[in-house]
């Protein structure tokens with residue numbers, strides 16, 4: 001069946017009526033002070049496809065594109081009303097398509113992440129939605145380039161690319177359960193305003209960031225709660241040149257990059273300040289509200305992201321604590337704008353133009369996979385015999401960098417969810433080592449994982465095999481054909 005016909009049909013029809021039982025849900029401890037309601041069994045409409053991608057964020061968009069382009073009938077489930085995830089809500093720039101060549105004299109500049117992630121940047125460039133790969137002029141021992149994006153155009157471009165590839169995109173649709181048969185997932189339960197349904201598939205990829213599908217399918221996970229939660233806001237009516245002068249007047253410029261902004265080359269597109277050098281009234285208040293001085297932009301008079309951090313007492317999978325954090329972060333955003341108005345010339349009339357619809361997290365559940373990438377693997381630049389792409393950025397740079405400004409490999413086994421035969425994971429949920437995760441969780445790495453996982457899921461579906469039975473030679477051939485770069 002033509003992929004486009006399939007996506008139209010799957011969205012229009014709820015075929016059959018075989019109810020499966022959702023199993024493997026995270027066990028809820030019974031609280032003796034609570035009353036319990038026994039949910040009655042119910043028949044759900046079933047639809048069928050080859051590959052389900054849970055979560056249409058940073059990794060999920062790329063996974064769905066990769067799976068559909070392999071010819072798999074692909075359904076993407078996304079809780080929000082648009083694709084994009086944390087790449088359009090959390091960070092400041094896409095780290096990183098390049099190796100850290102600028103920090104290592106003599107090392108060759110090379111674009112190490114290509115394929116579908118690069119294609120997305122190219123599409124964004126066509127509509128004025130990115131700075132492109134602008135070279136850092138100061139602070140390049142952290143990243144050699146700054147790739148800032150227009151977050152609204154990213155959502156649109158991702159949506160269009162998914163439609164063109166024939167992906168059955170289900171937005172405003174929450175994955176709520178997994179239907180298990182032995183060590184395999186038979187299907188998932190999804191809920192939207194249309195109701196509840198079961199979606200059967202041959203292969204599954206969890207790209208929910210929180211590992212919702214893995215947890216509901218009974219995979220093992222941990223929740224270290226070792227990062228603050230964040231709501232990043234877009235601030236308008238500001239002047240980045242004046243912000244630069246303010247930082248420079250205190251000898252506080254950390255990172256500086258010029259690139260395409262407002263359609264003009266050679267404009268400031270990234271700035272960060274060194275808190276210790278700034279006036280104490282500014283830096284102390286910024287410290288209290290967890291404000292990061294880094295910003296990037298592709299538009300005049302607009303800071304694309306100003307981050308407010310808050311450390312929660314428990315994991316962000318706790319609903320009630322999240323509600324408190326959401327309120328506190330919004331209070332902090334208001335205080336941050338006040339700070340800009342009061343201290344930074346050119347920002348006297350700044351206002352909040354955009355906030356994330358919900359707080360963001362750098363990691364929540366960490367899923368046990370067949371291999372857990374270690375800190376040594378990352379900084380030593382290790383490559384594996386089942387690499388699915390290479391990566392060269394570390395968020396702890398310059399303190400921690402990948403050896404010689406090179407790359408390490410992400411092995412296929414690191415994406416295979418332990419003890420489940422047809423489930424892969426991609427994105428911030430892999431890698432338990434905090435320092436290794438400081439590398440693997442970054443946007444461009446998540447996108448690369450997405451391309452690998454989506455391709456593998458589609459090949460498994462086509463060959464009717466489990467993830468552990470997929471031939472690496474076949475996977476590598478497909479990835480190379482689709483533009484993925486390897487260094488072994």
Ligand SMILES: Cc1cc2nc3c(=O)[nH]c(=O)nc-3n(C[C@H](O)[C@H](O)[C@H](O)COP(=O)(O)OP(=O)(O)OC[C@H]3O[C@@H](n4cnc5c(N)ncnc54)[C@H](O)[C@@H]3O)c2cc1C
Nearest residue numbers: 055057058059079085086090091092095175209427428443
């Ligand atoms: C504050 C912050 C700043 C950051 N700064 C940077 C930066 O500057 N540069 C950089 O490269 N990286 C940065 N990162 C890291 C990076 O942005 C993330 O690690 C990465 O985007 C995560 O991608 P992901 O695909 O794992 O998850 P996401 O992009 O979050 O995608 C998960 C998607 O799944 C959906 N979803 C979740 N649960 C369900 C469900 N049950 N059913 C259906 N859909 C569901 C979500 O709505 C979301 O769209 C930052 C992260 C944070 C939090």
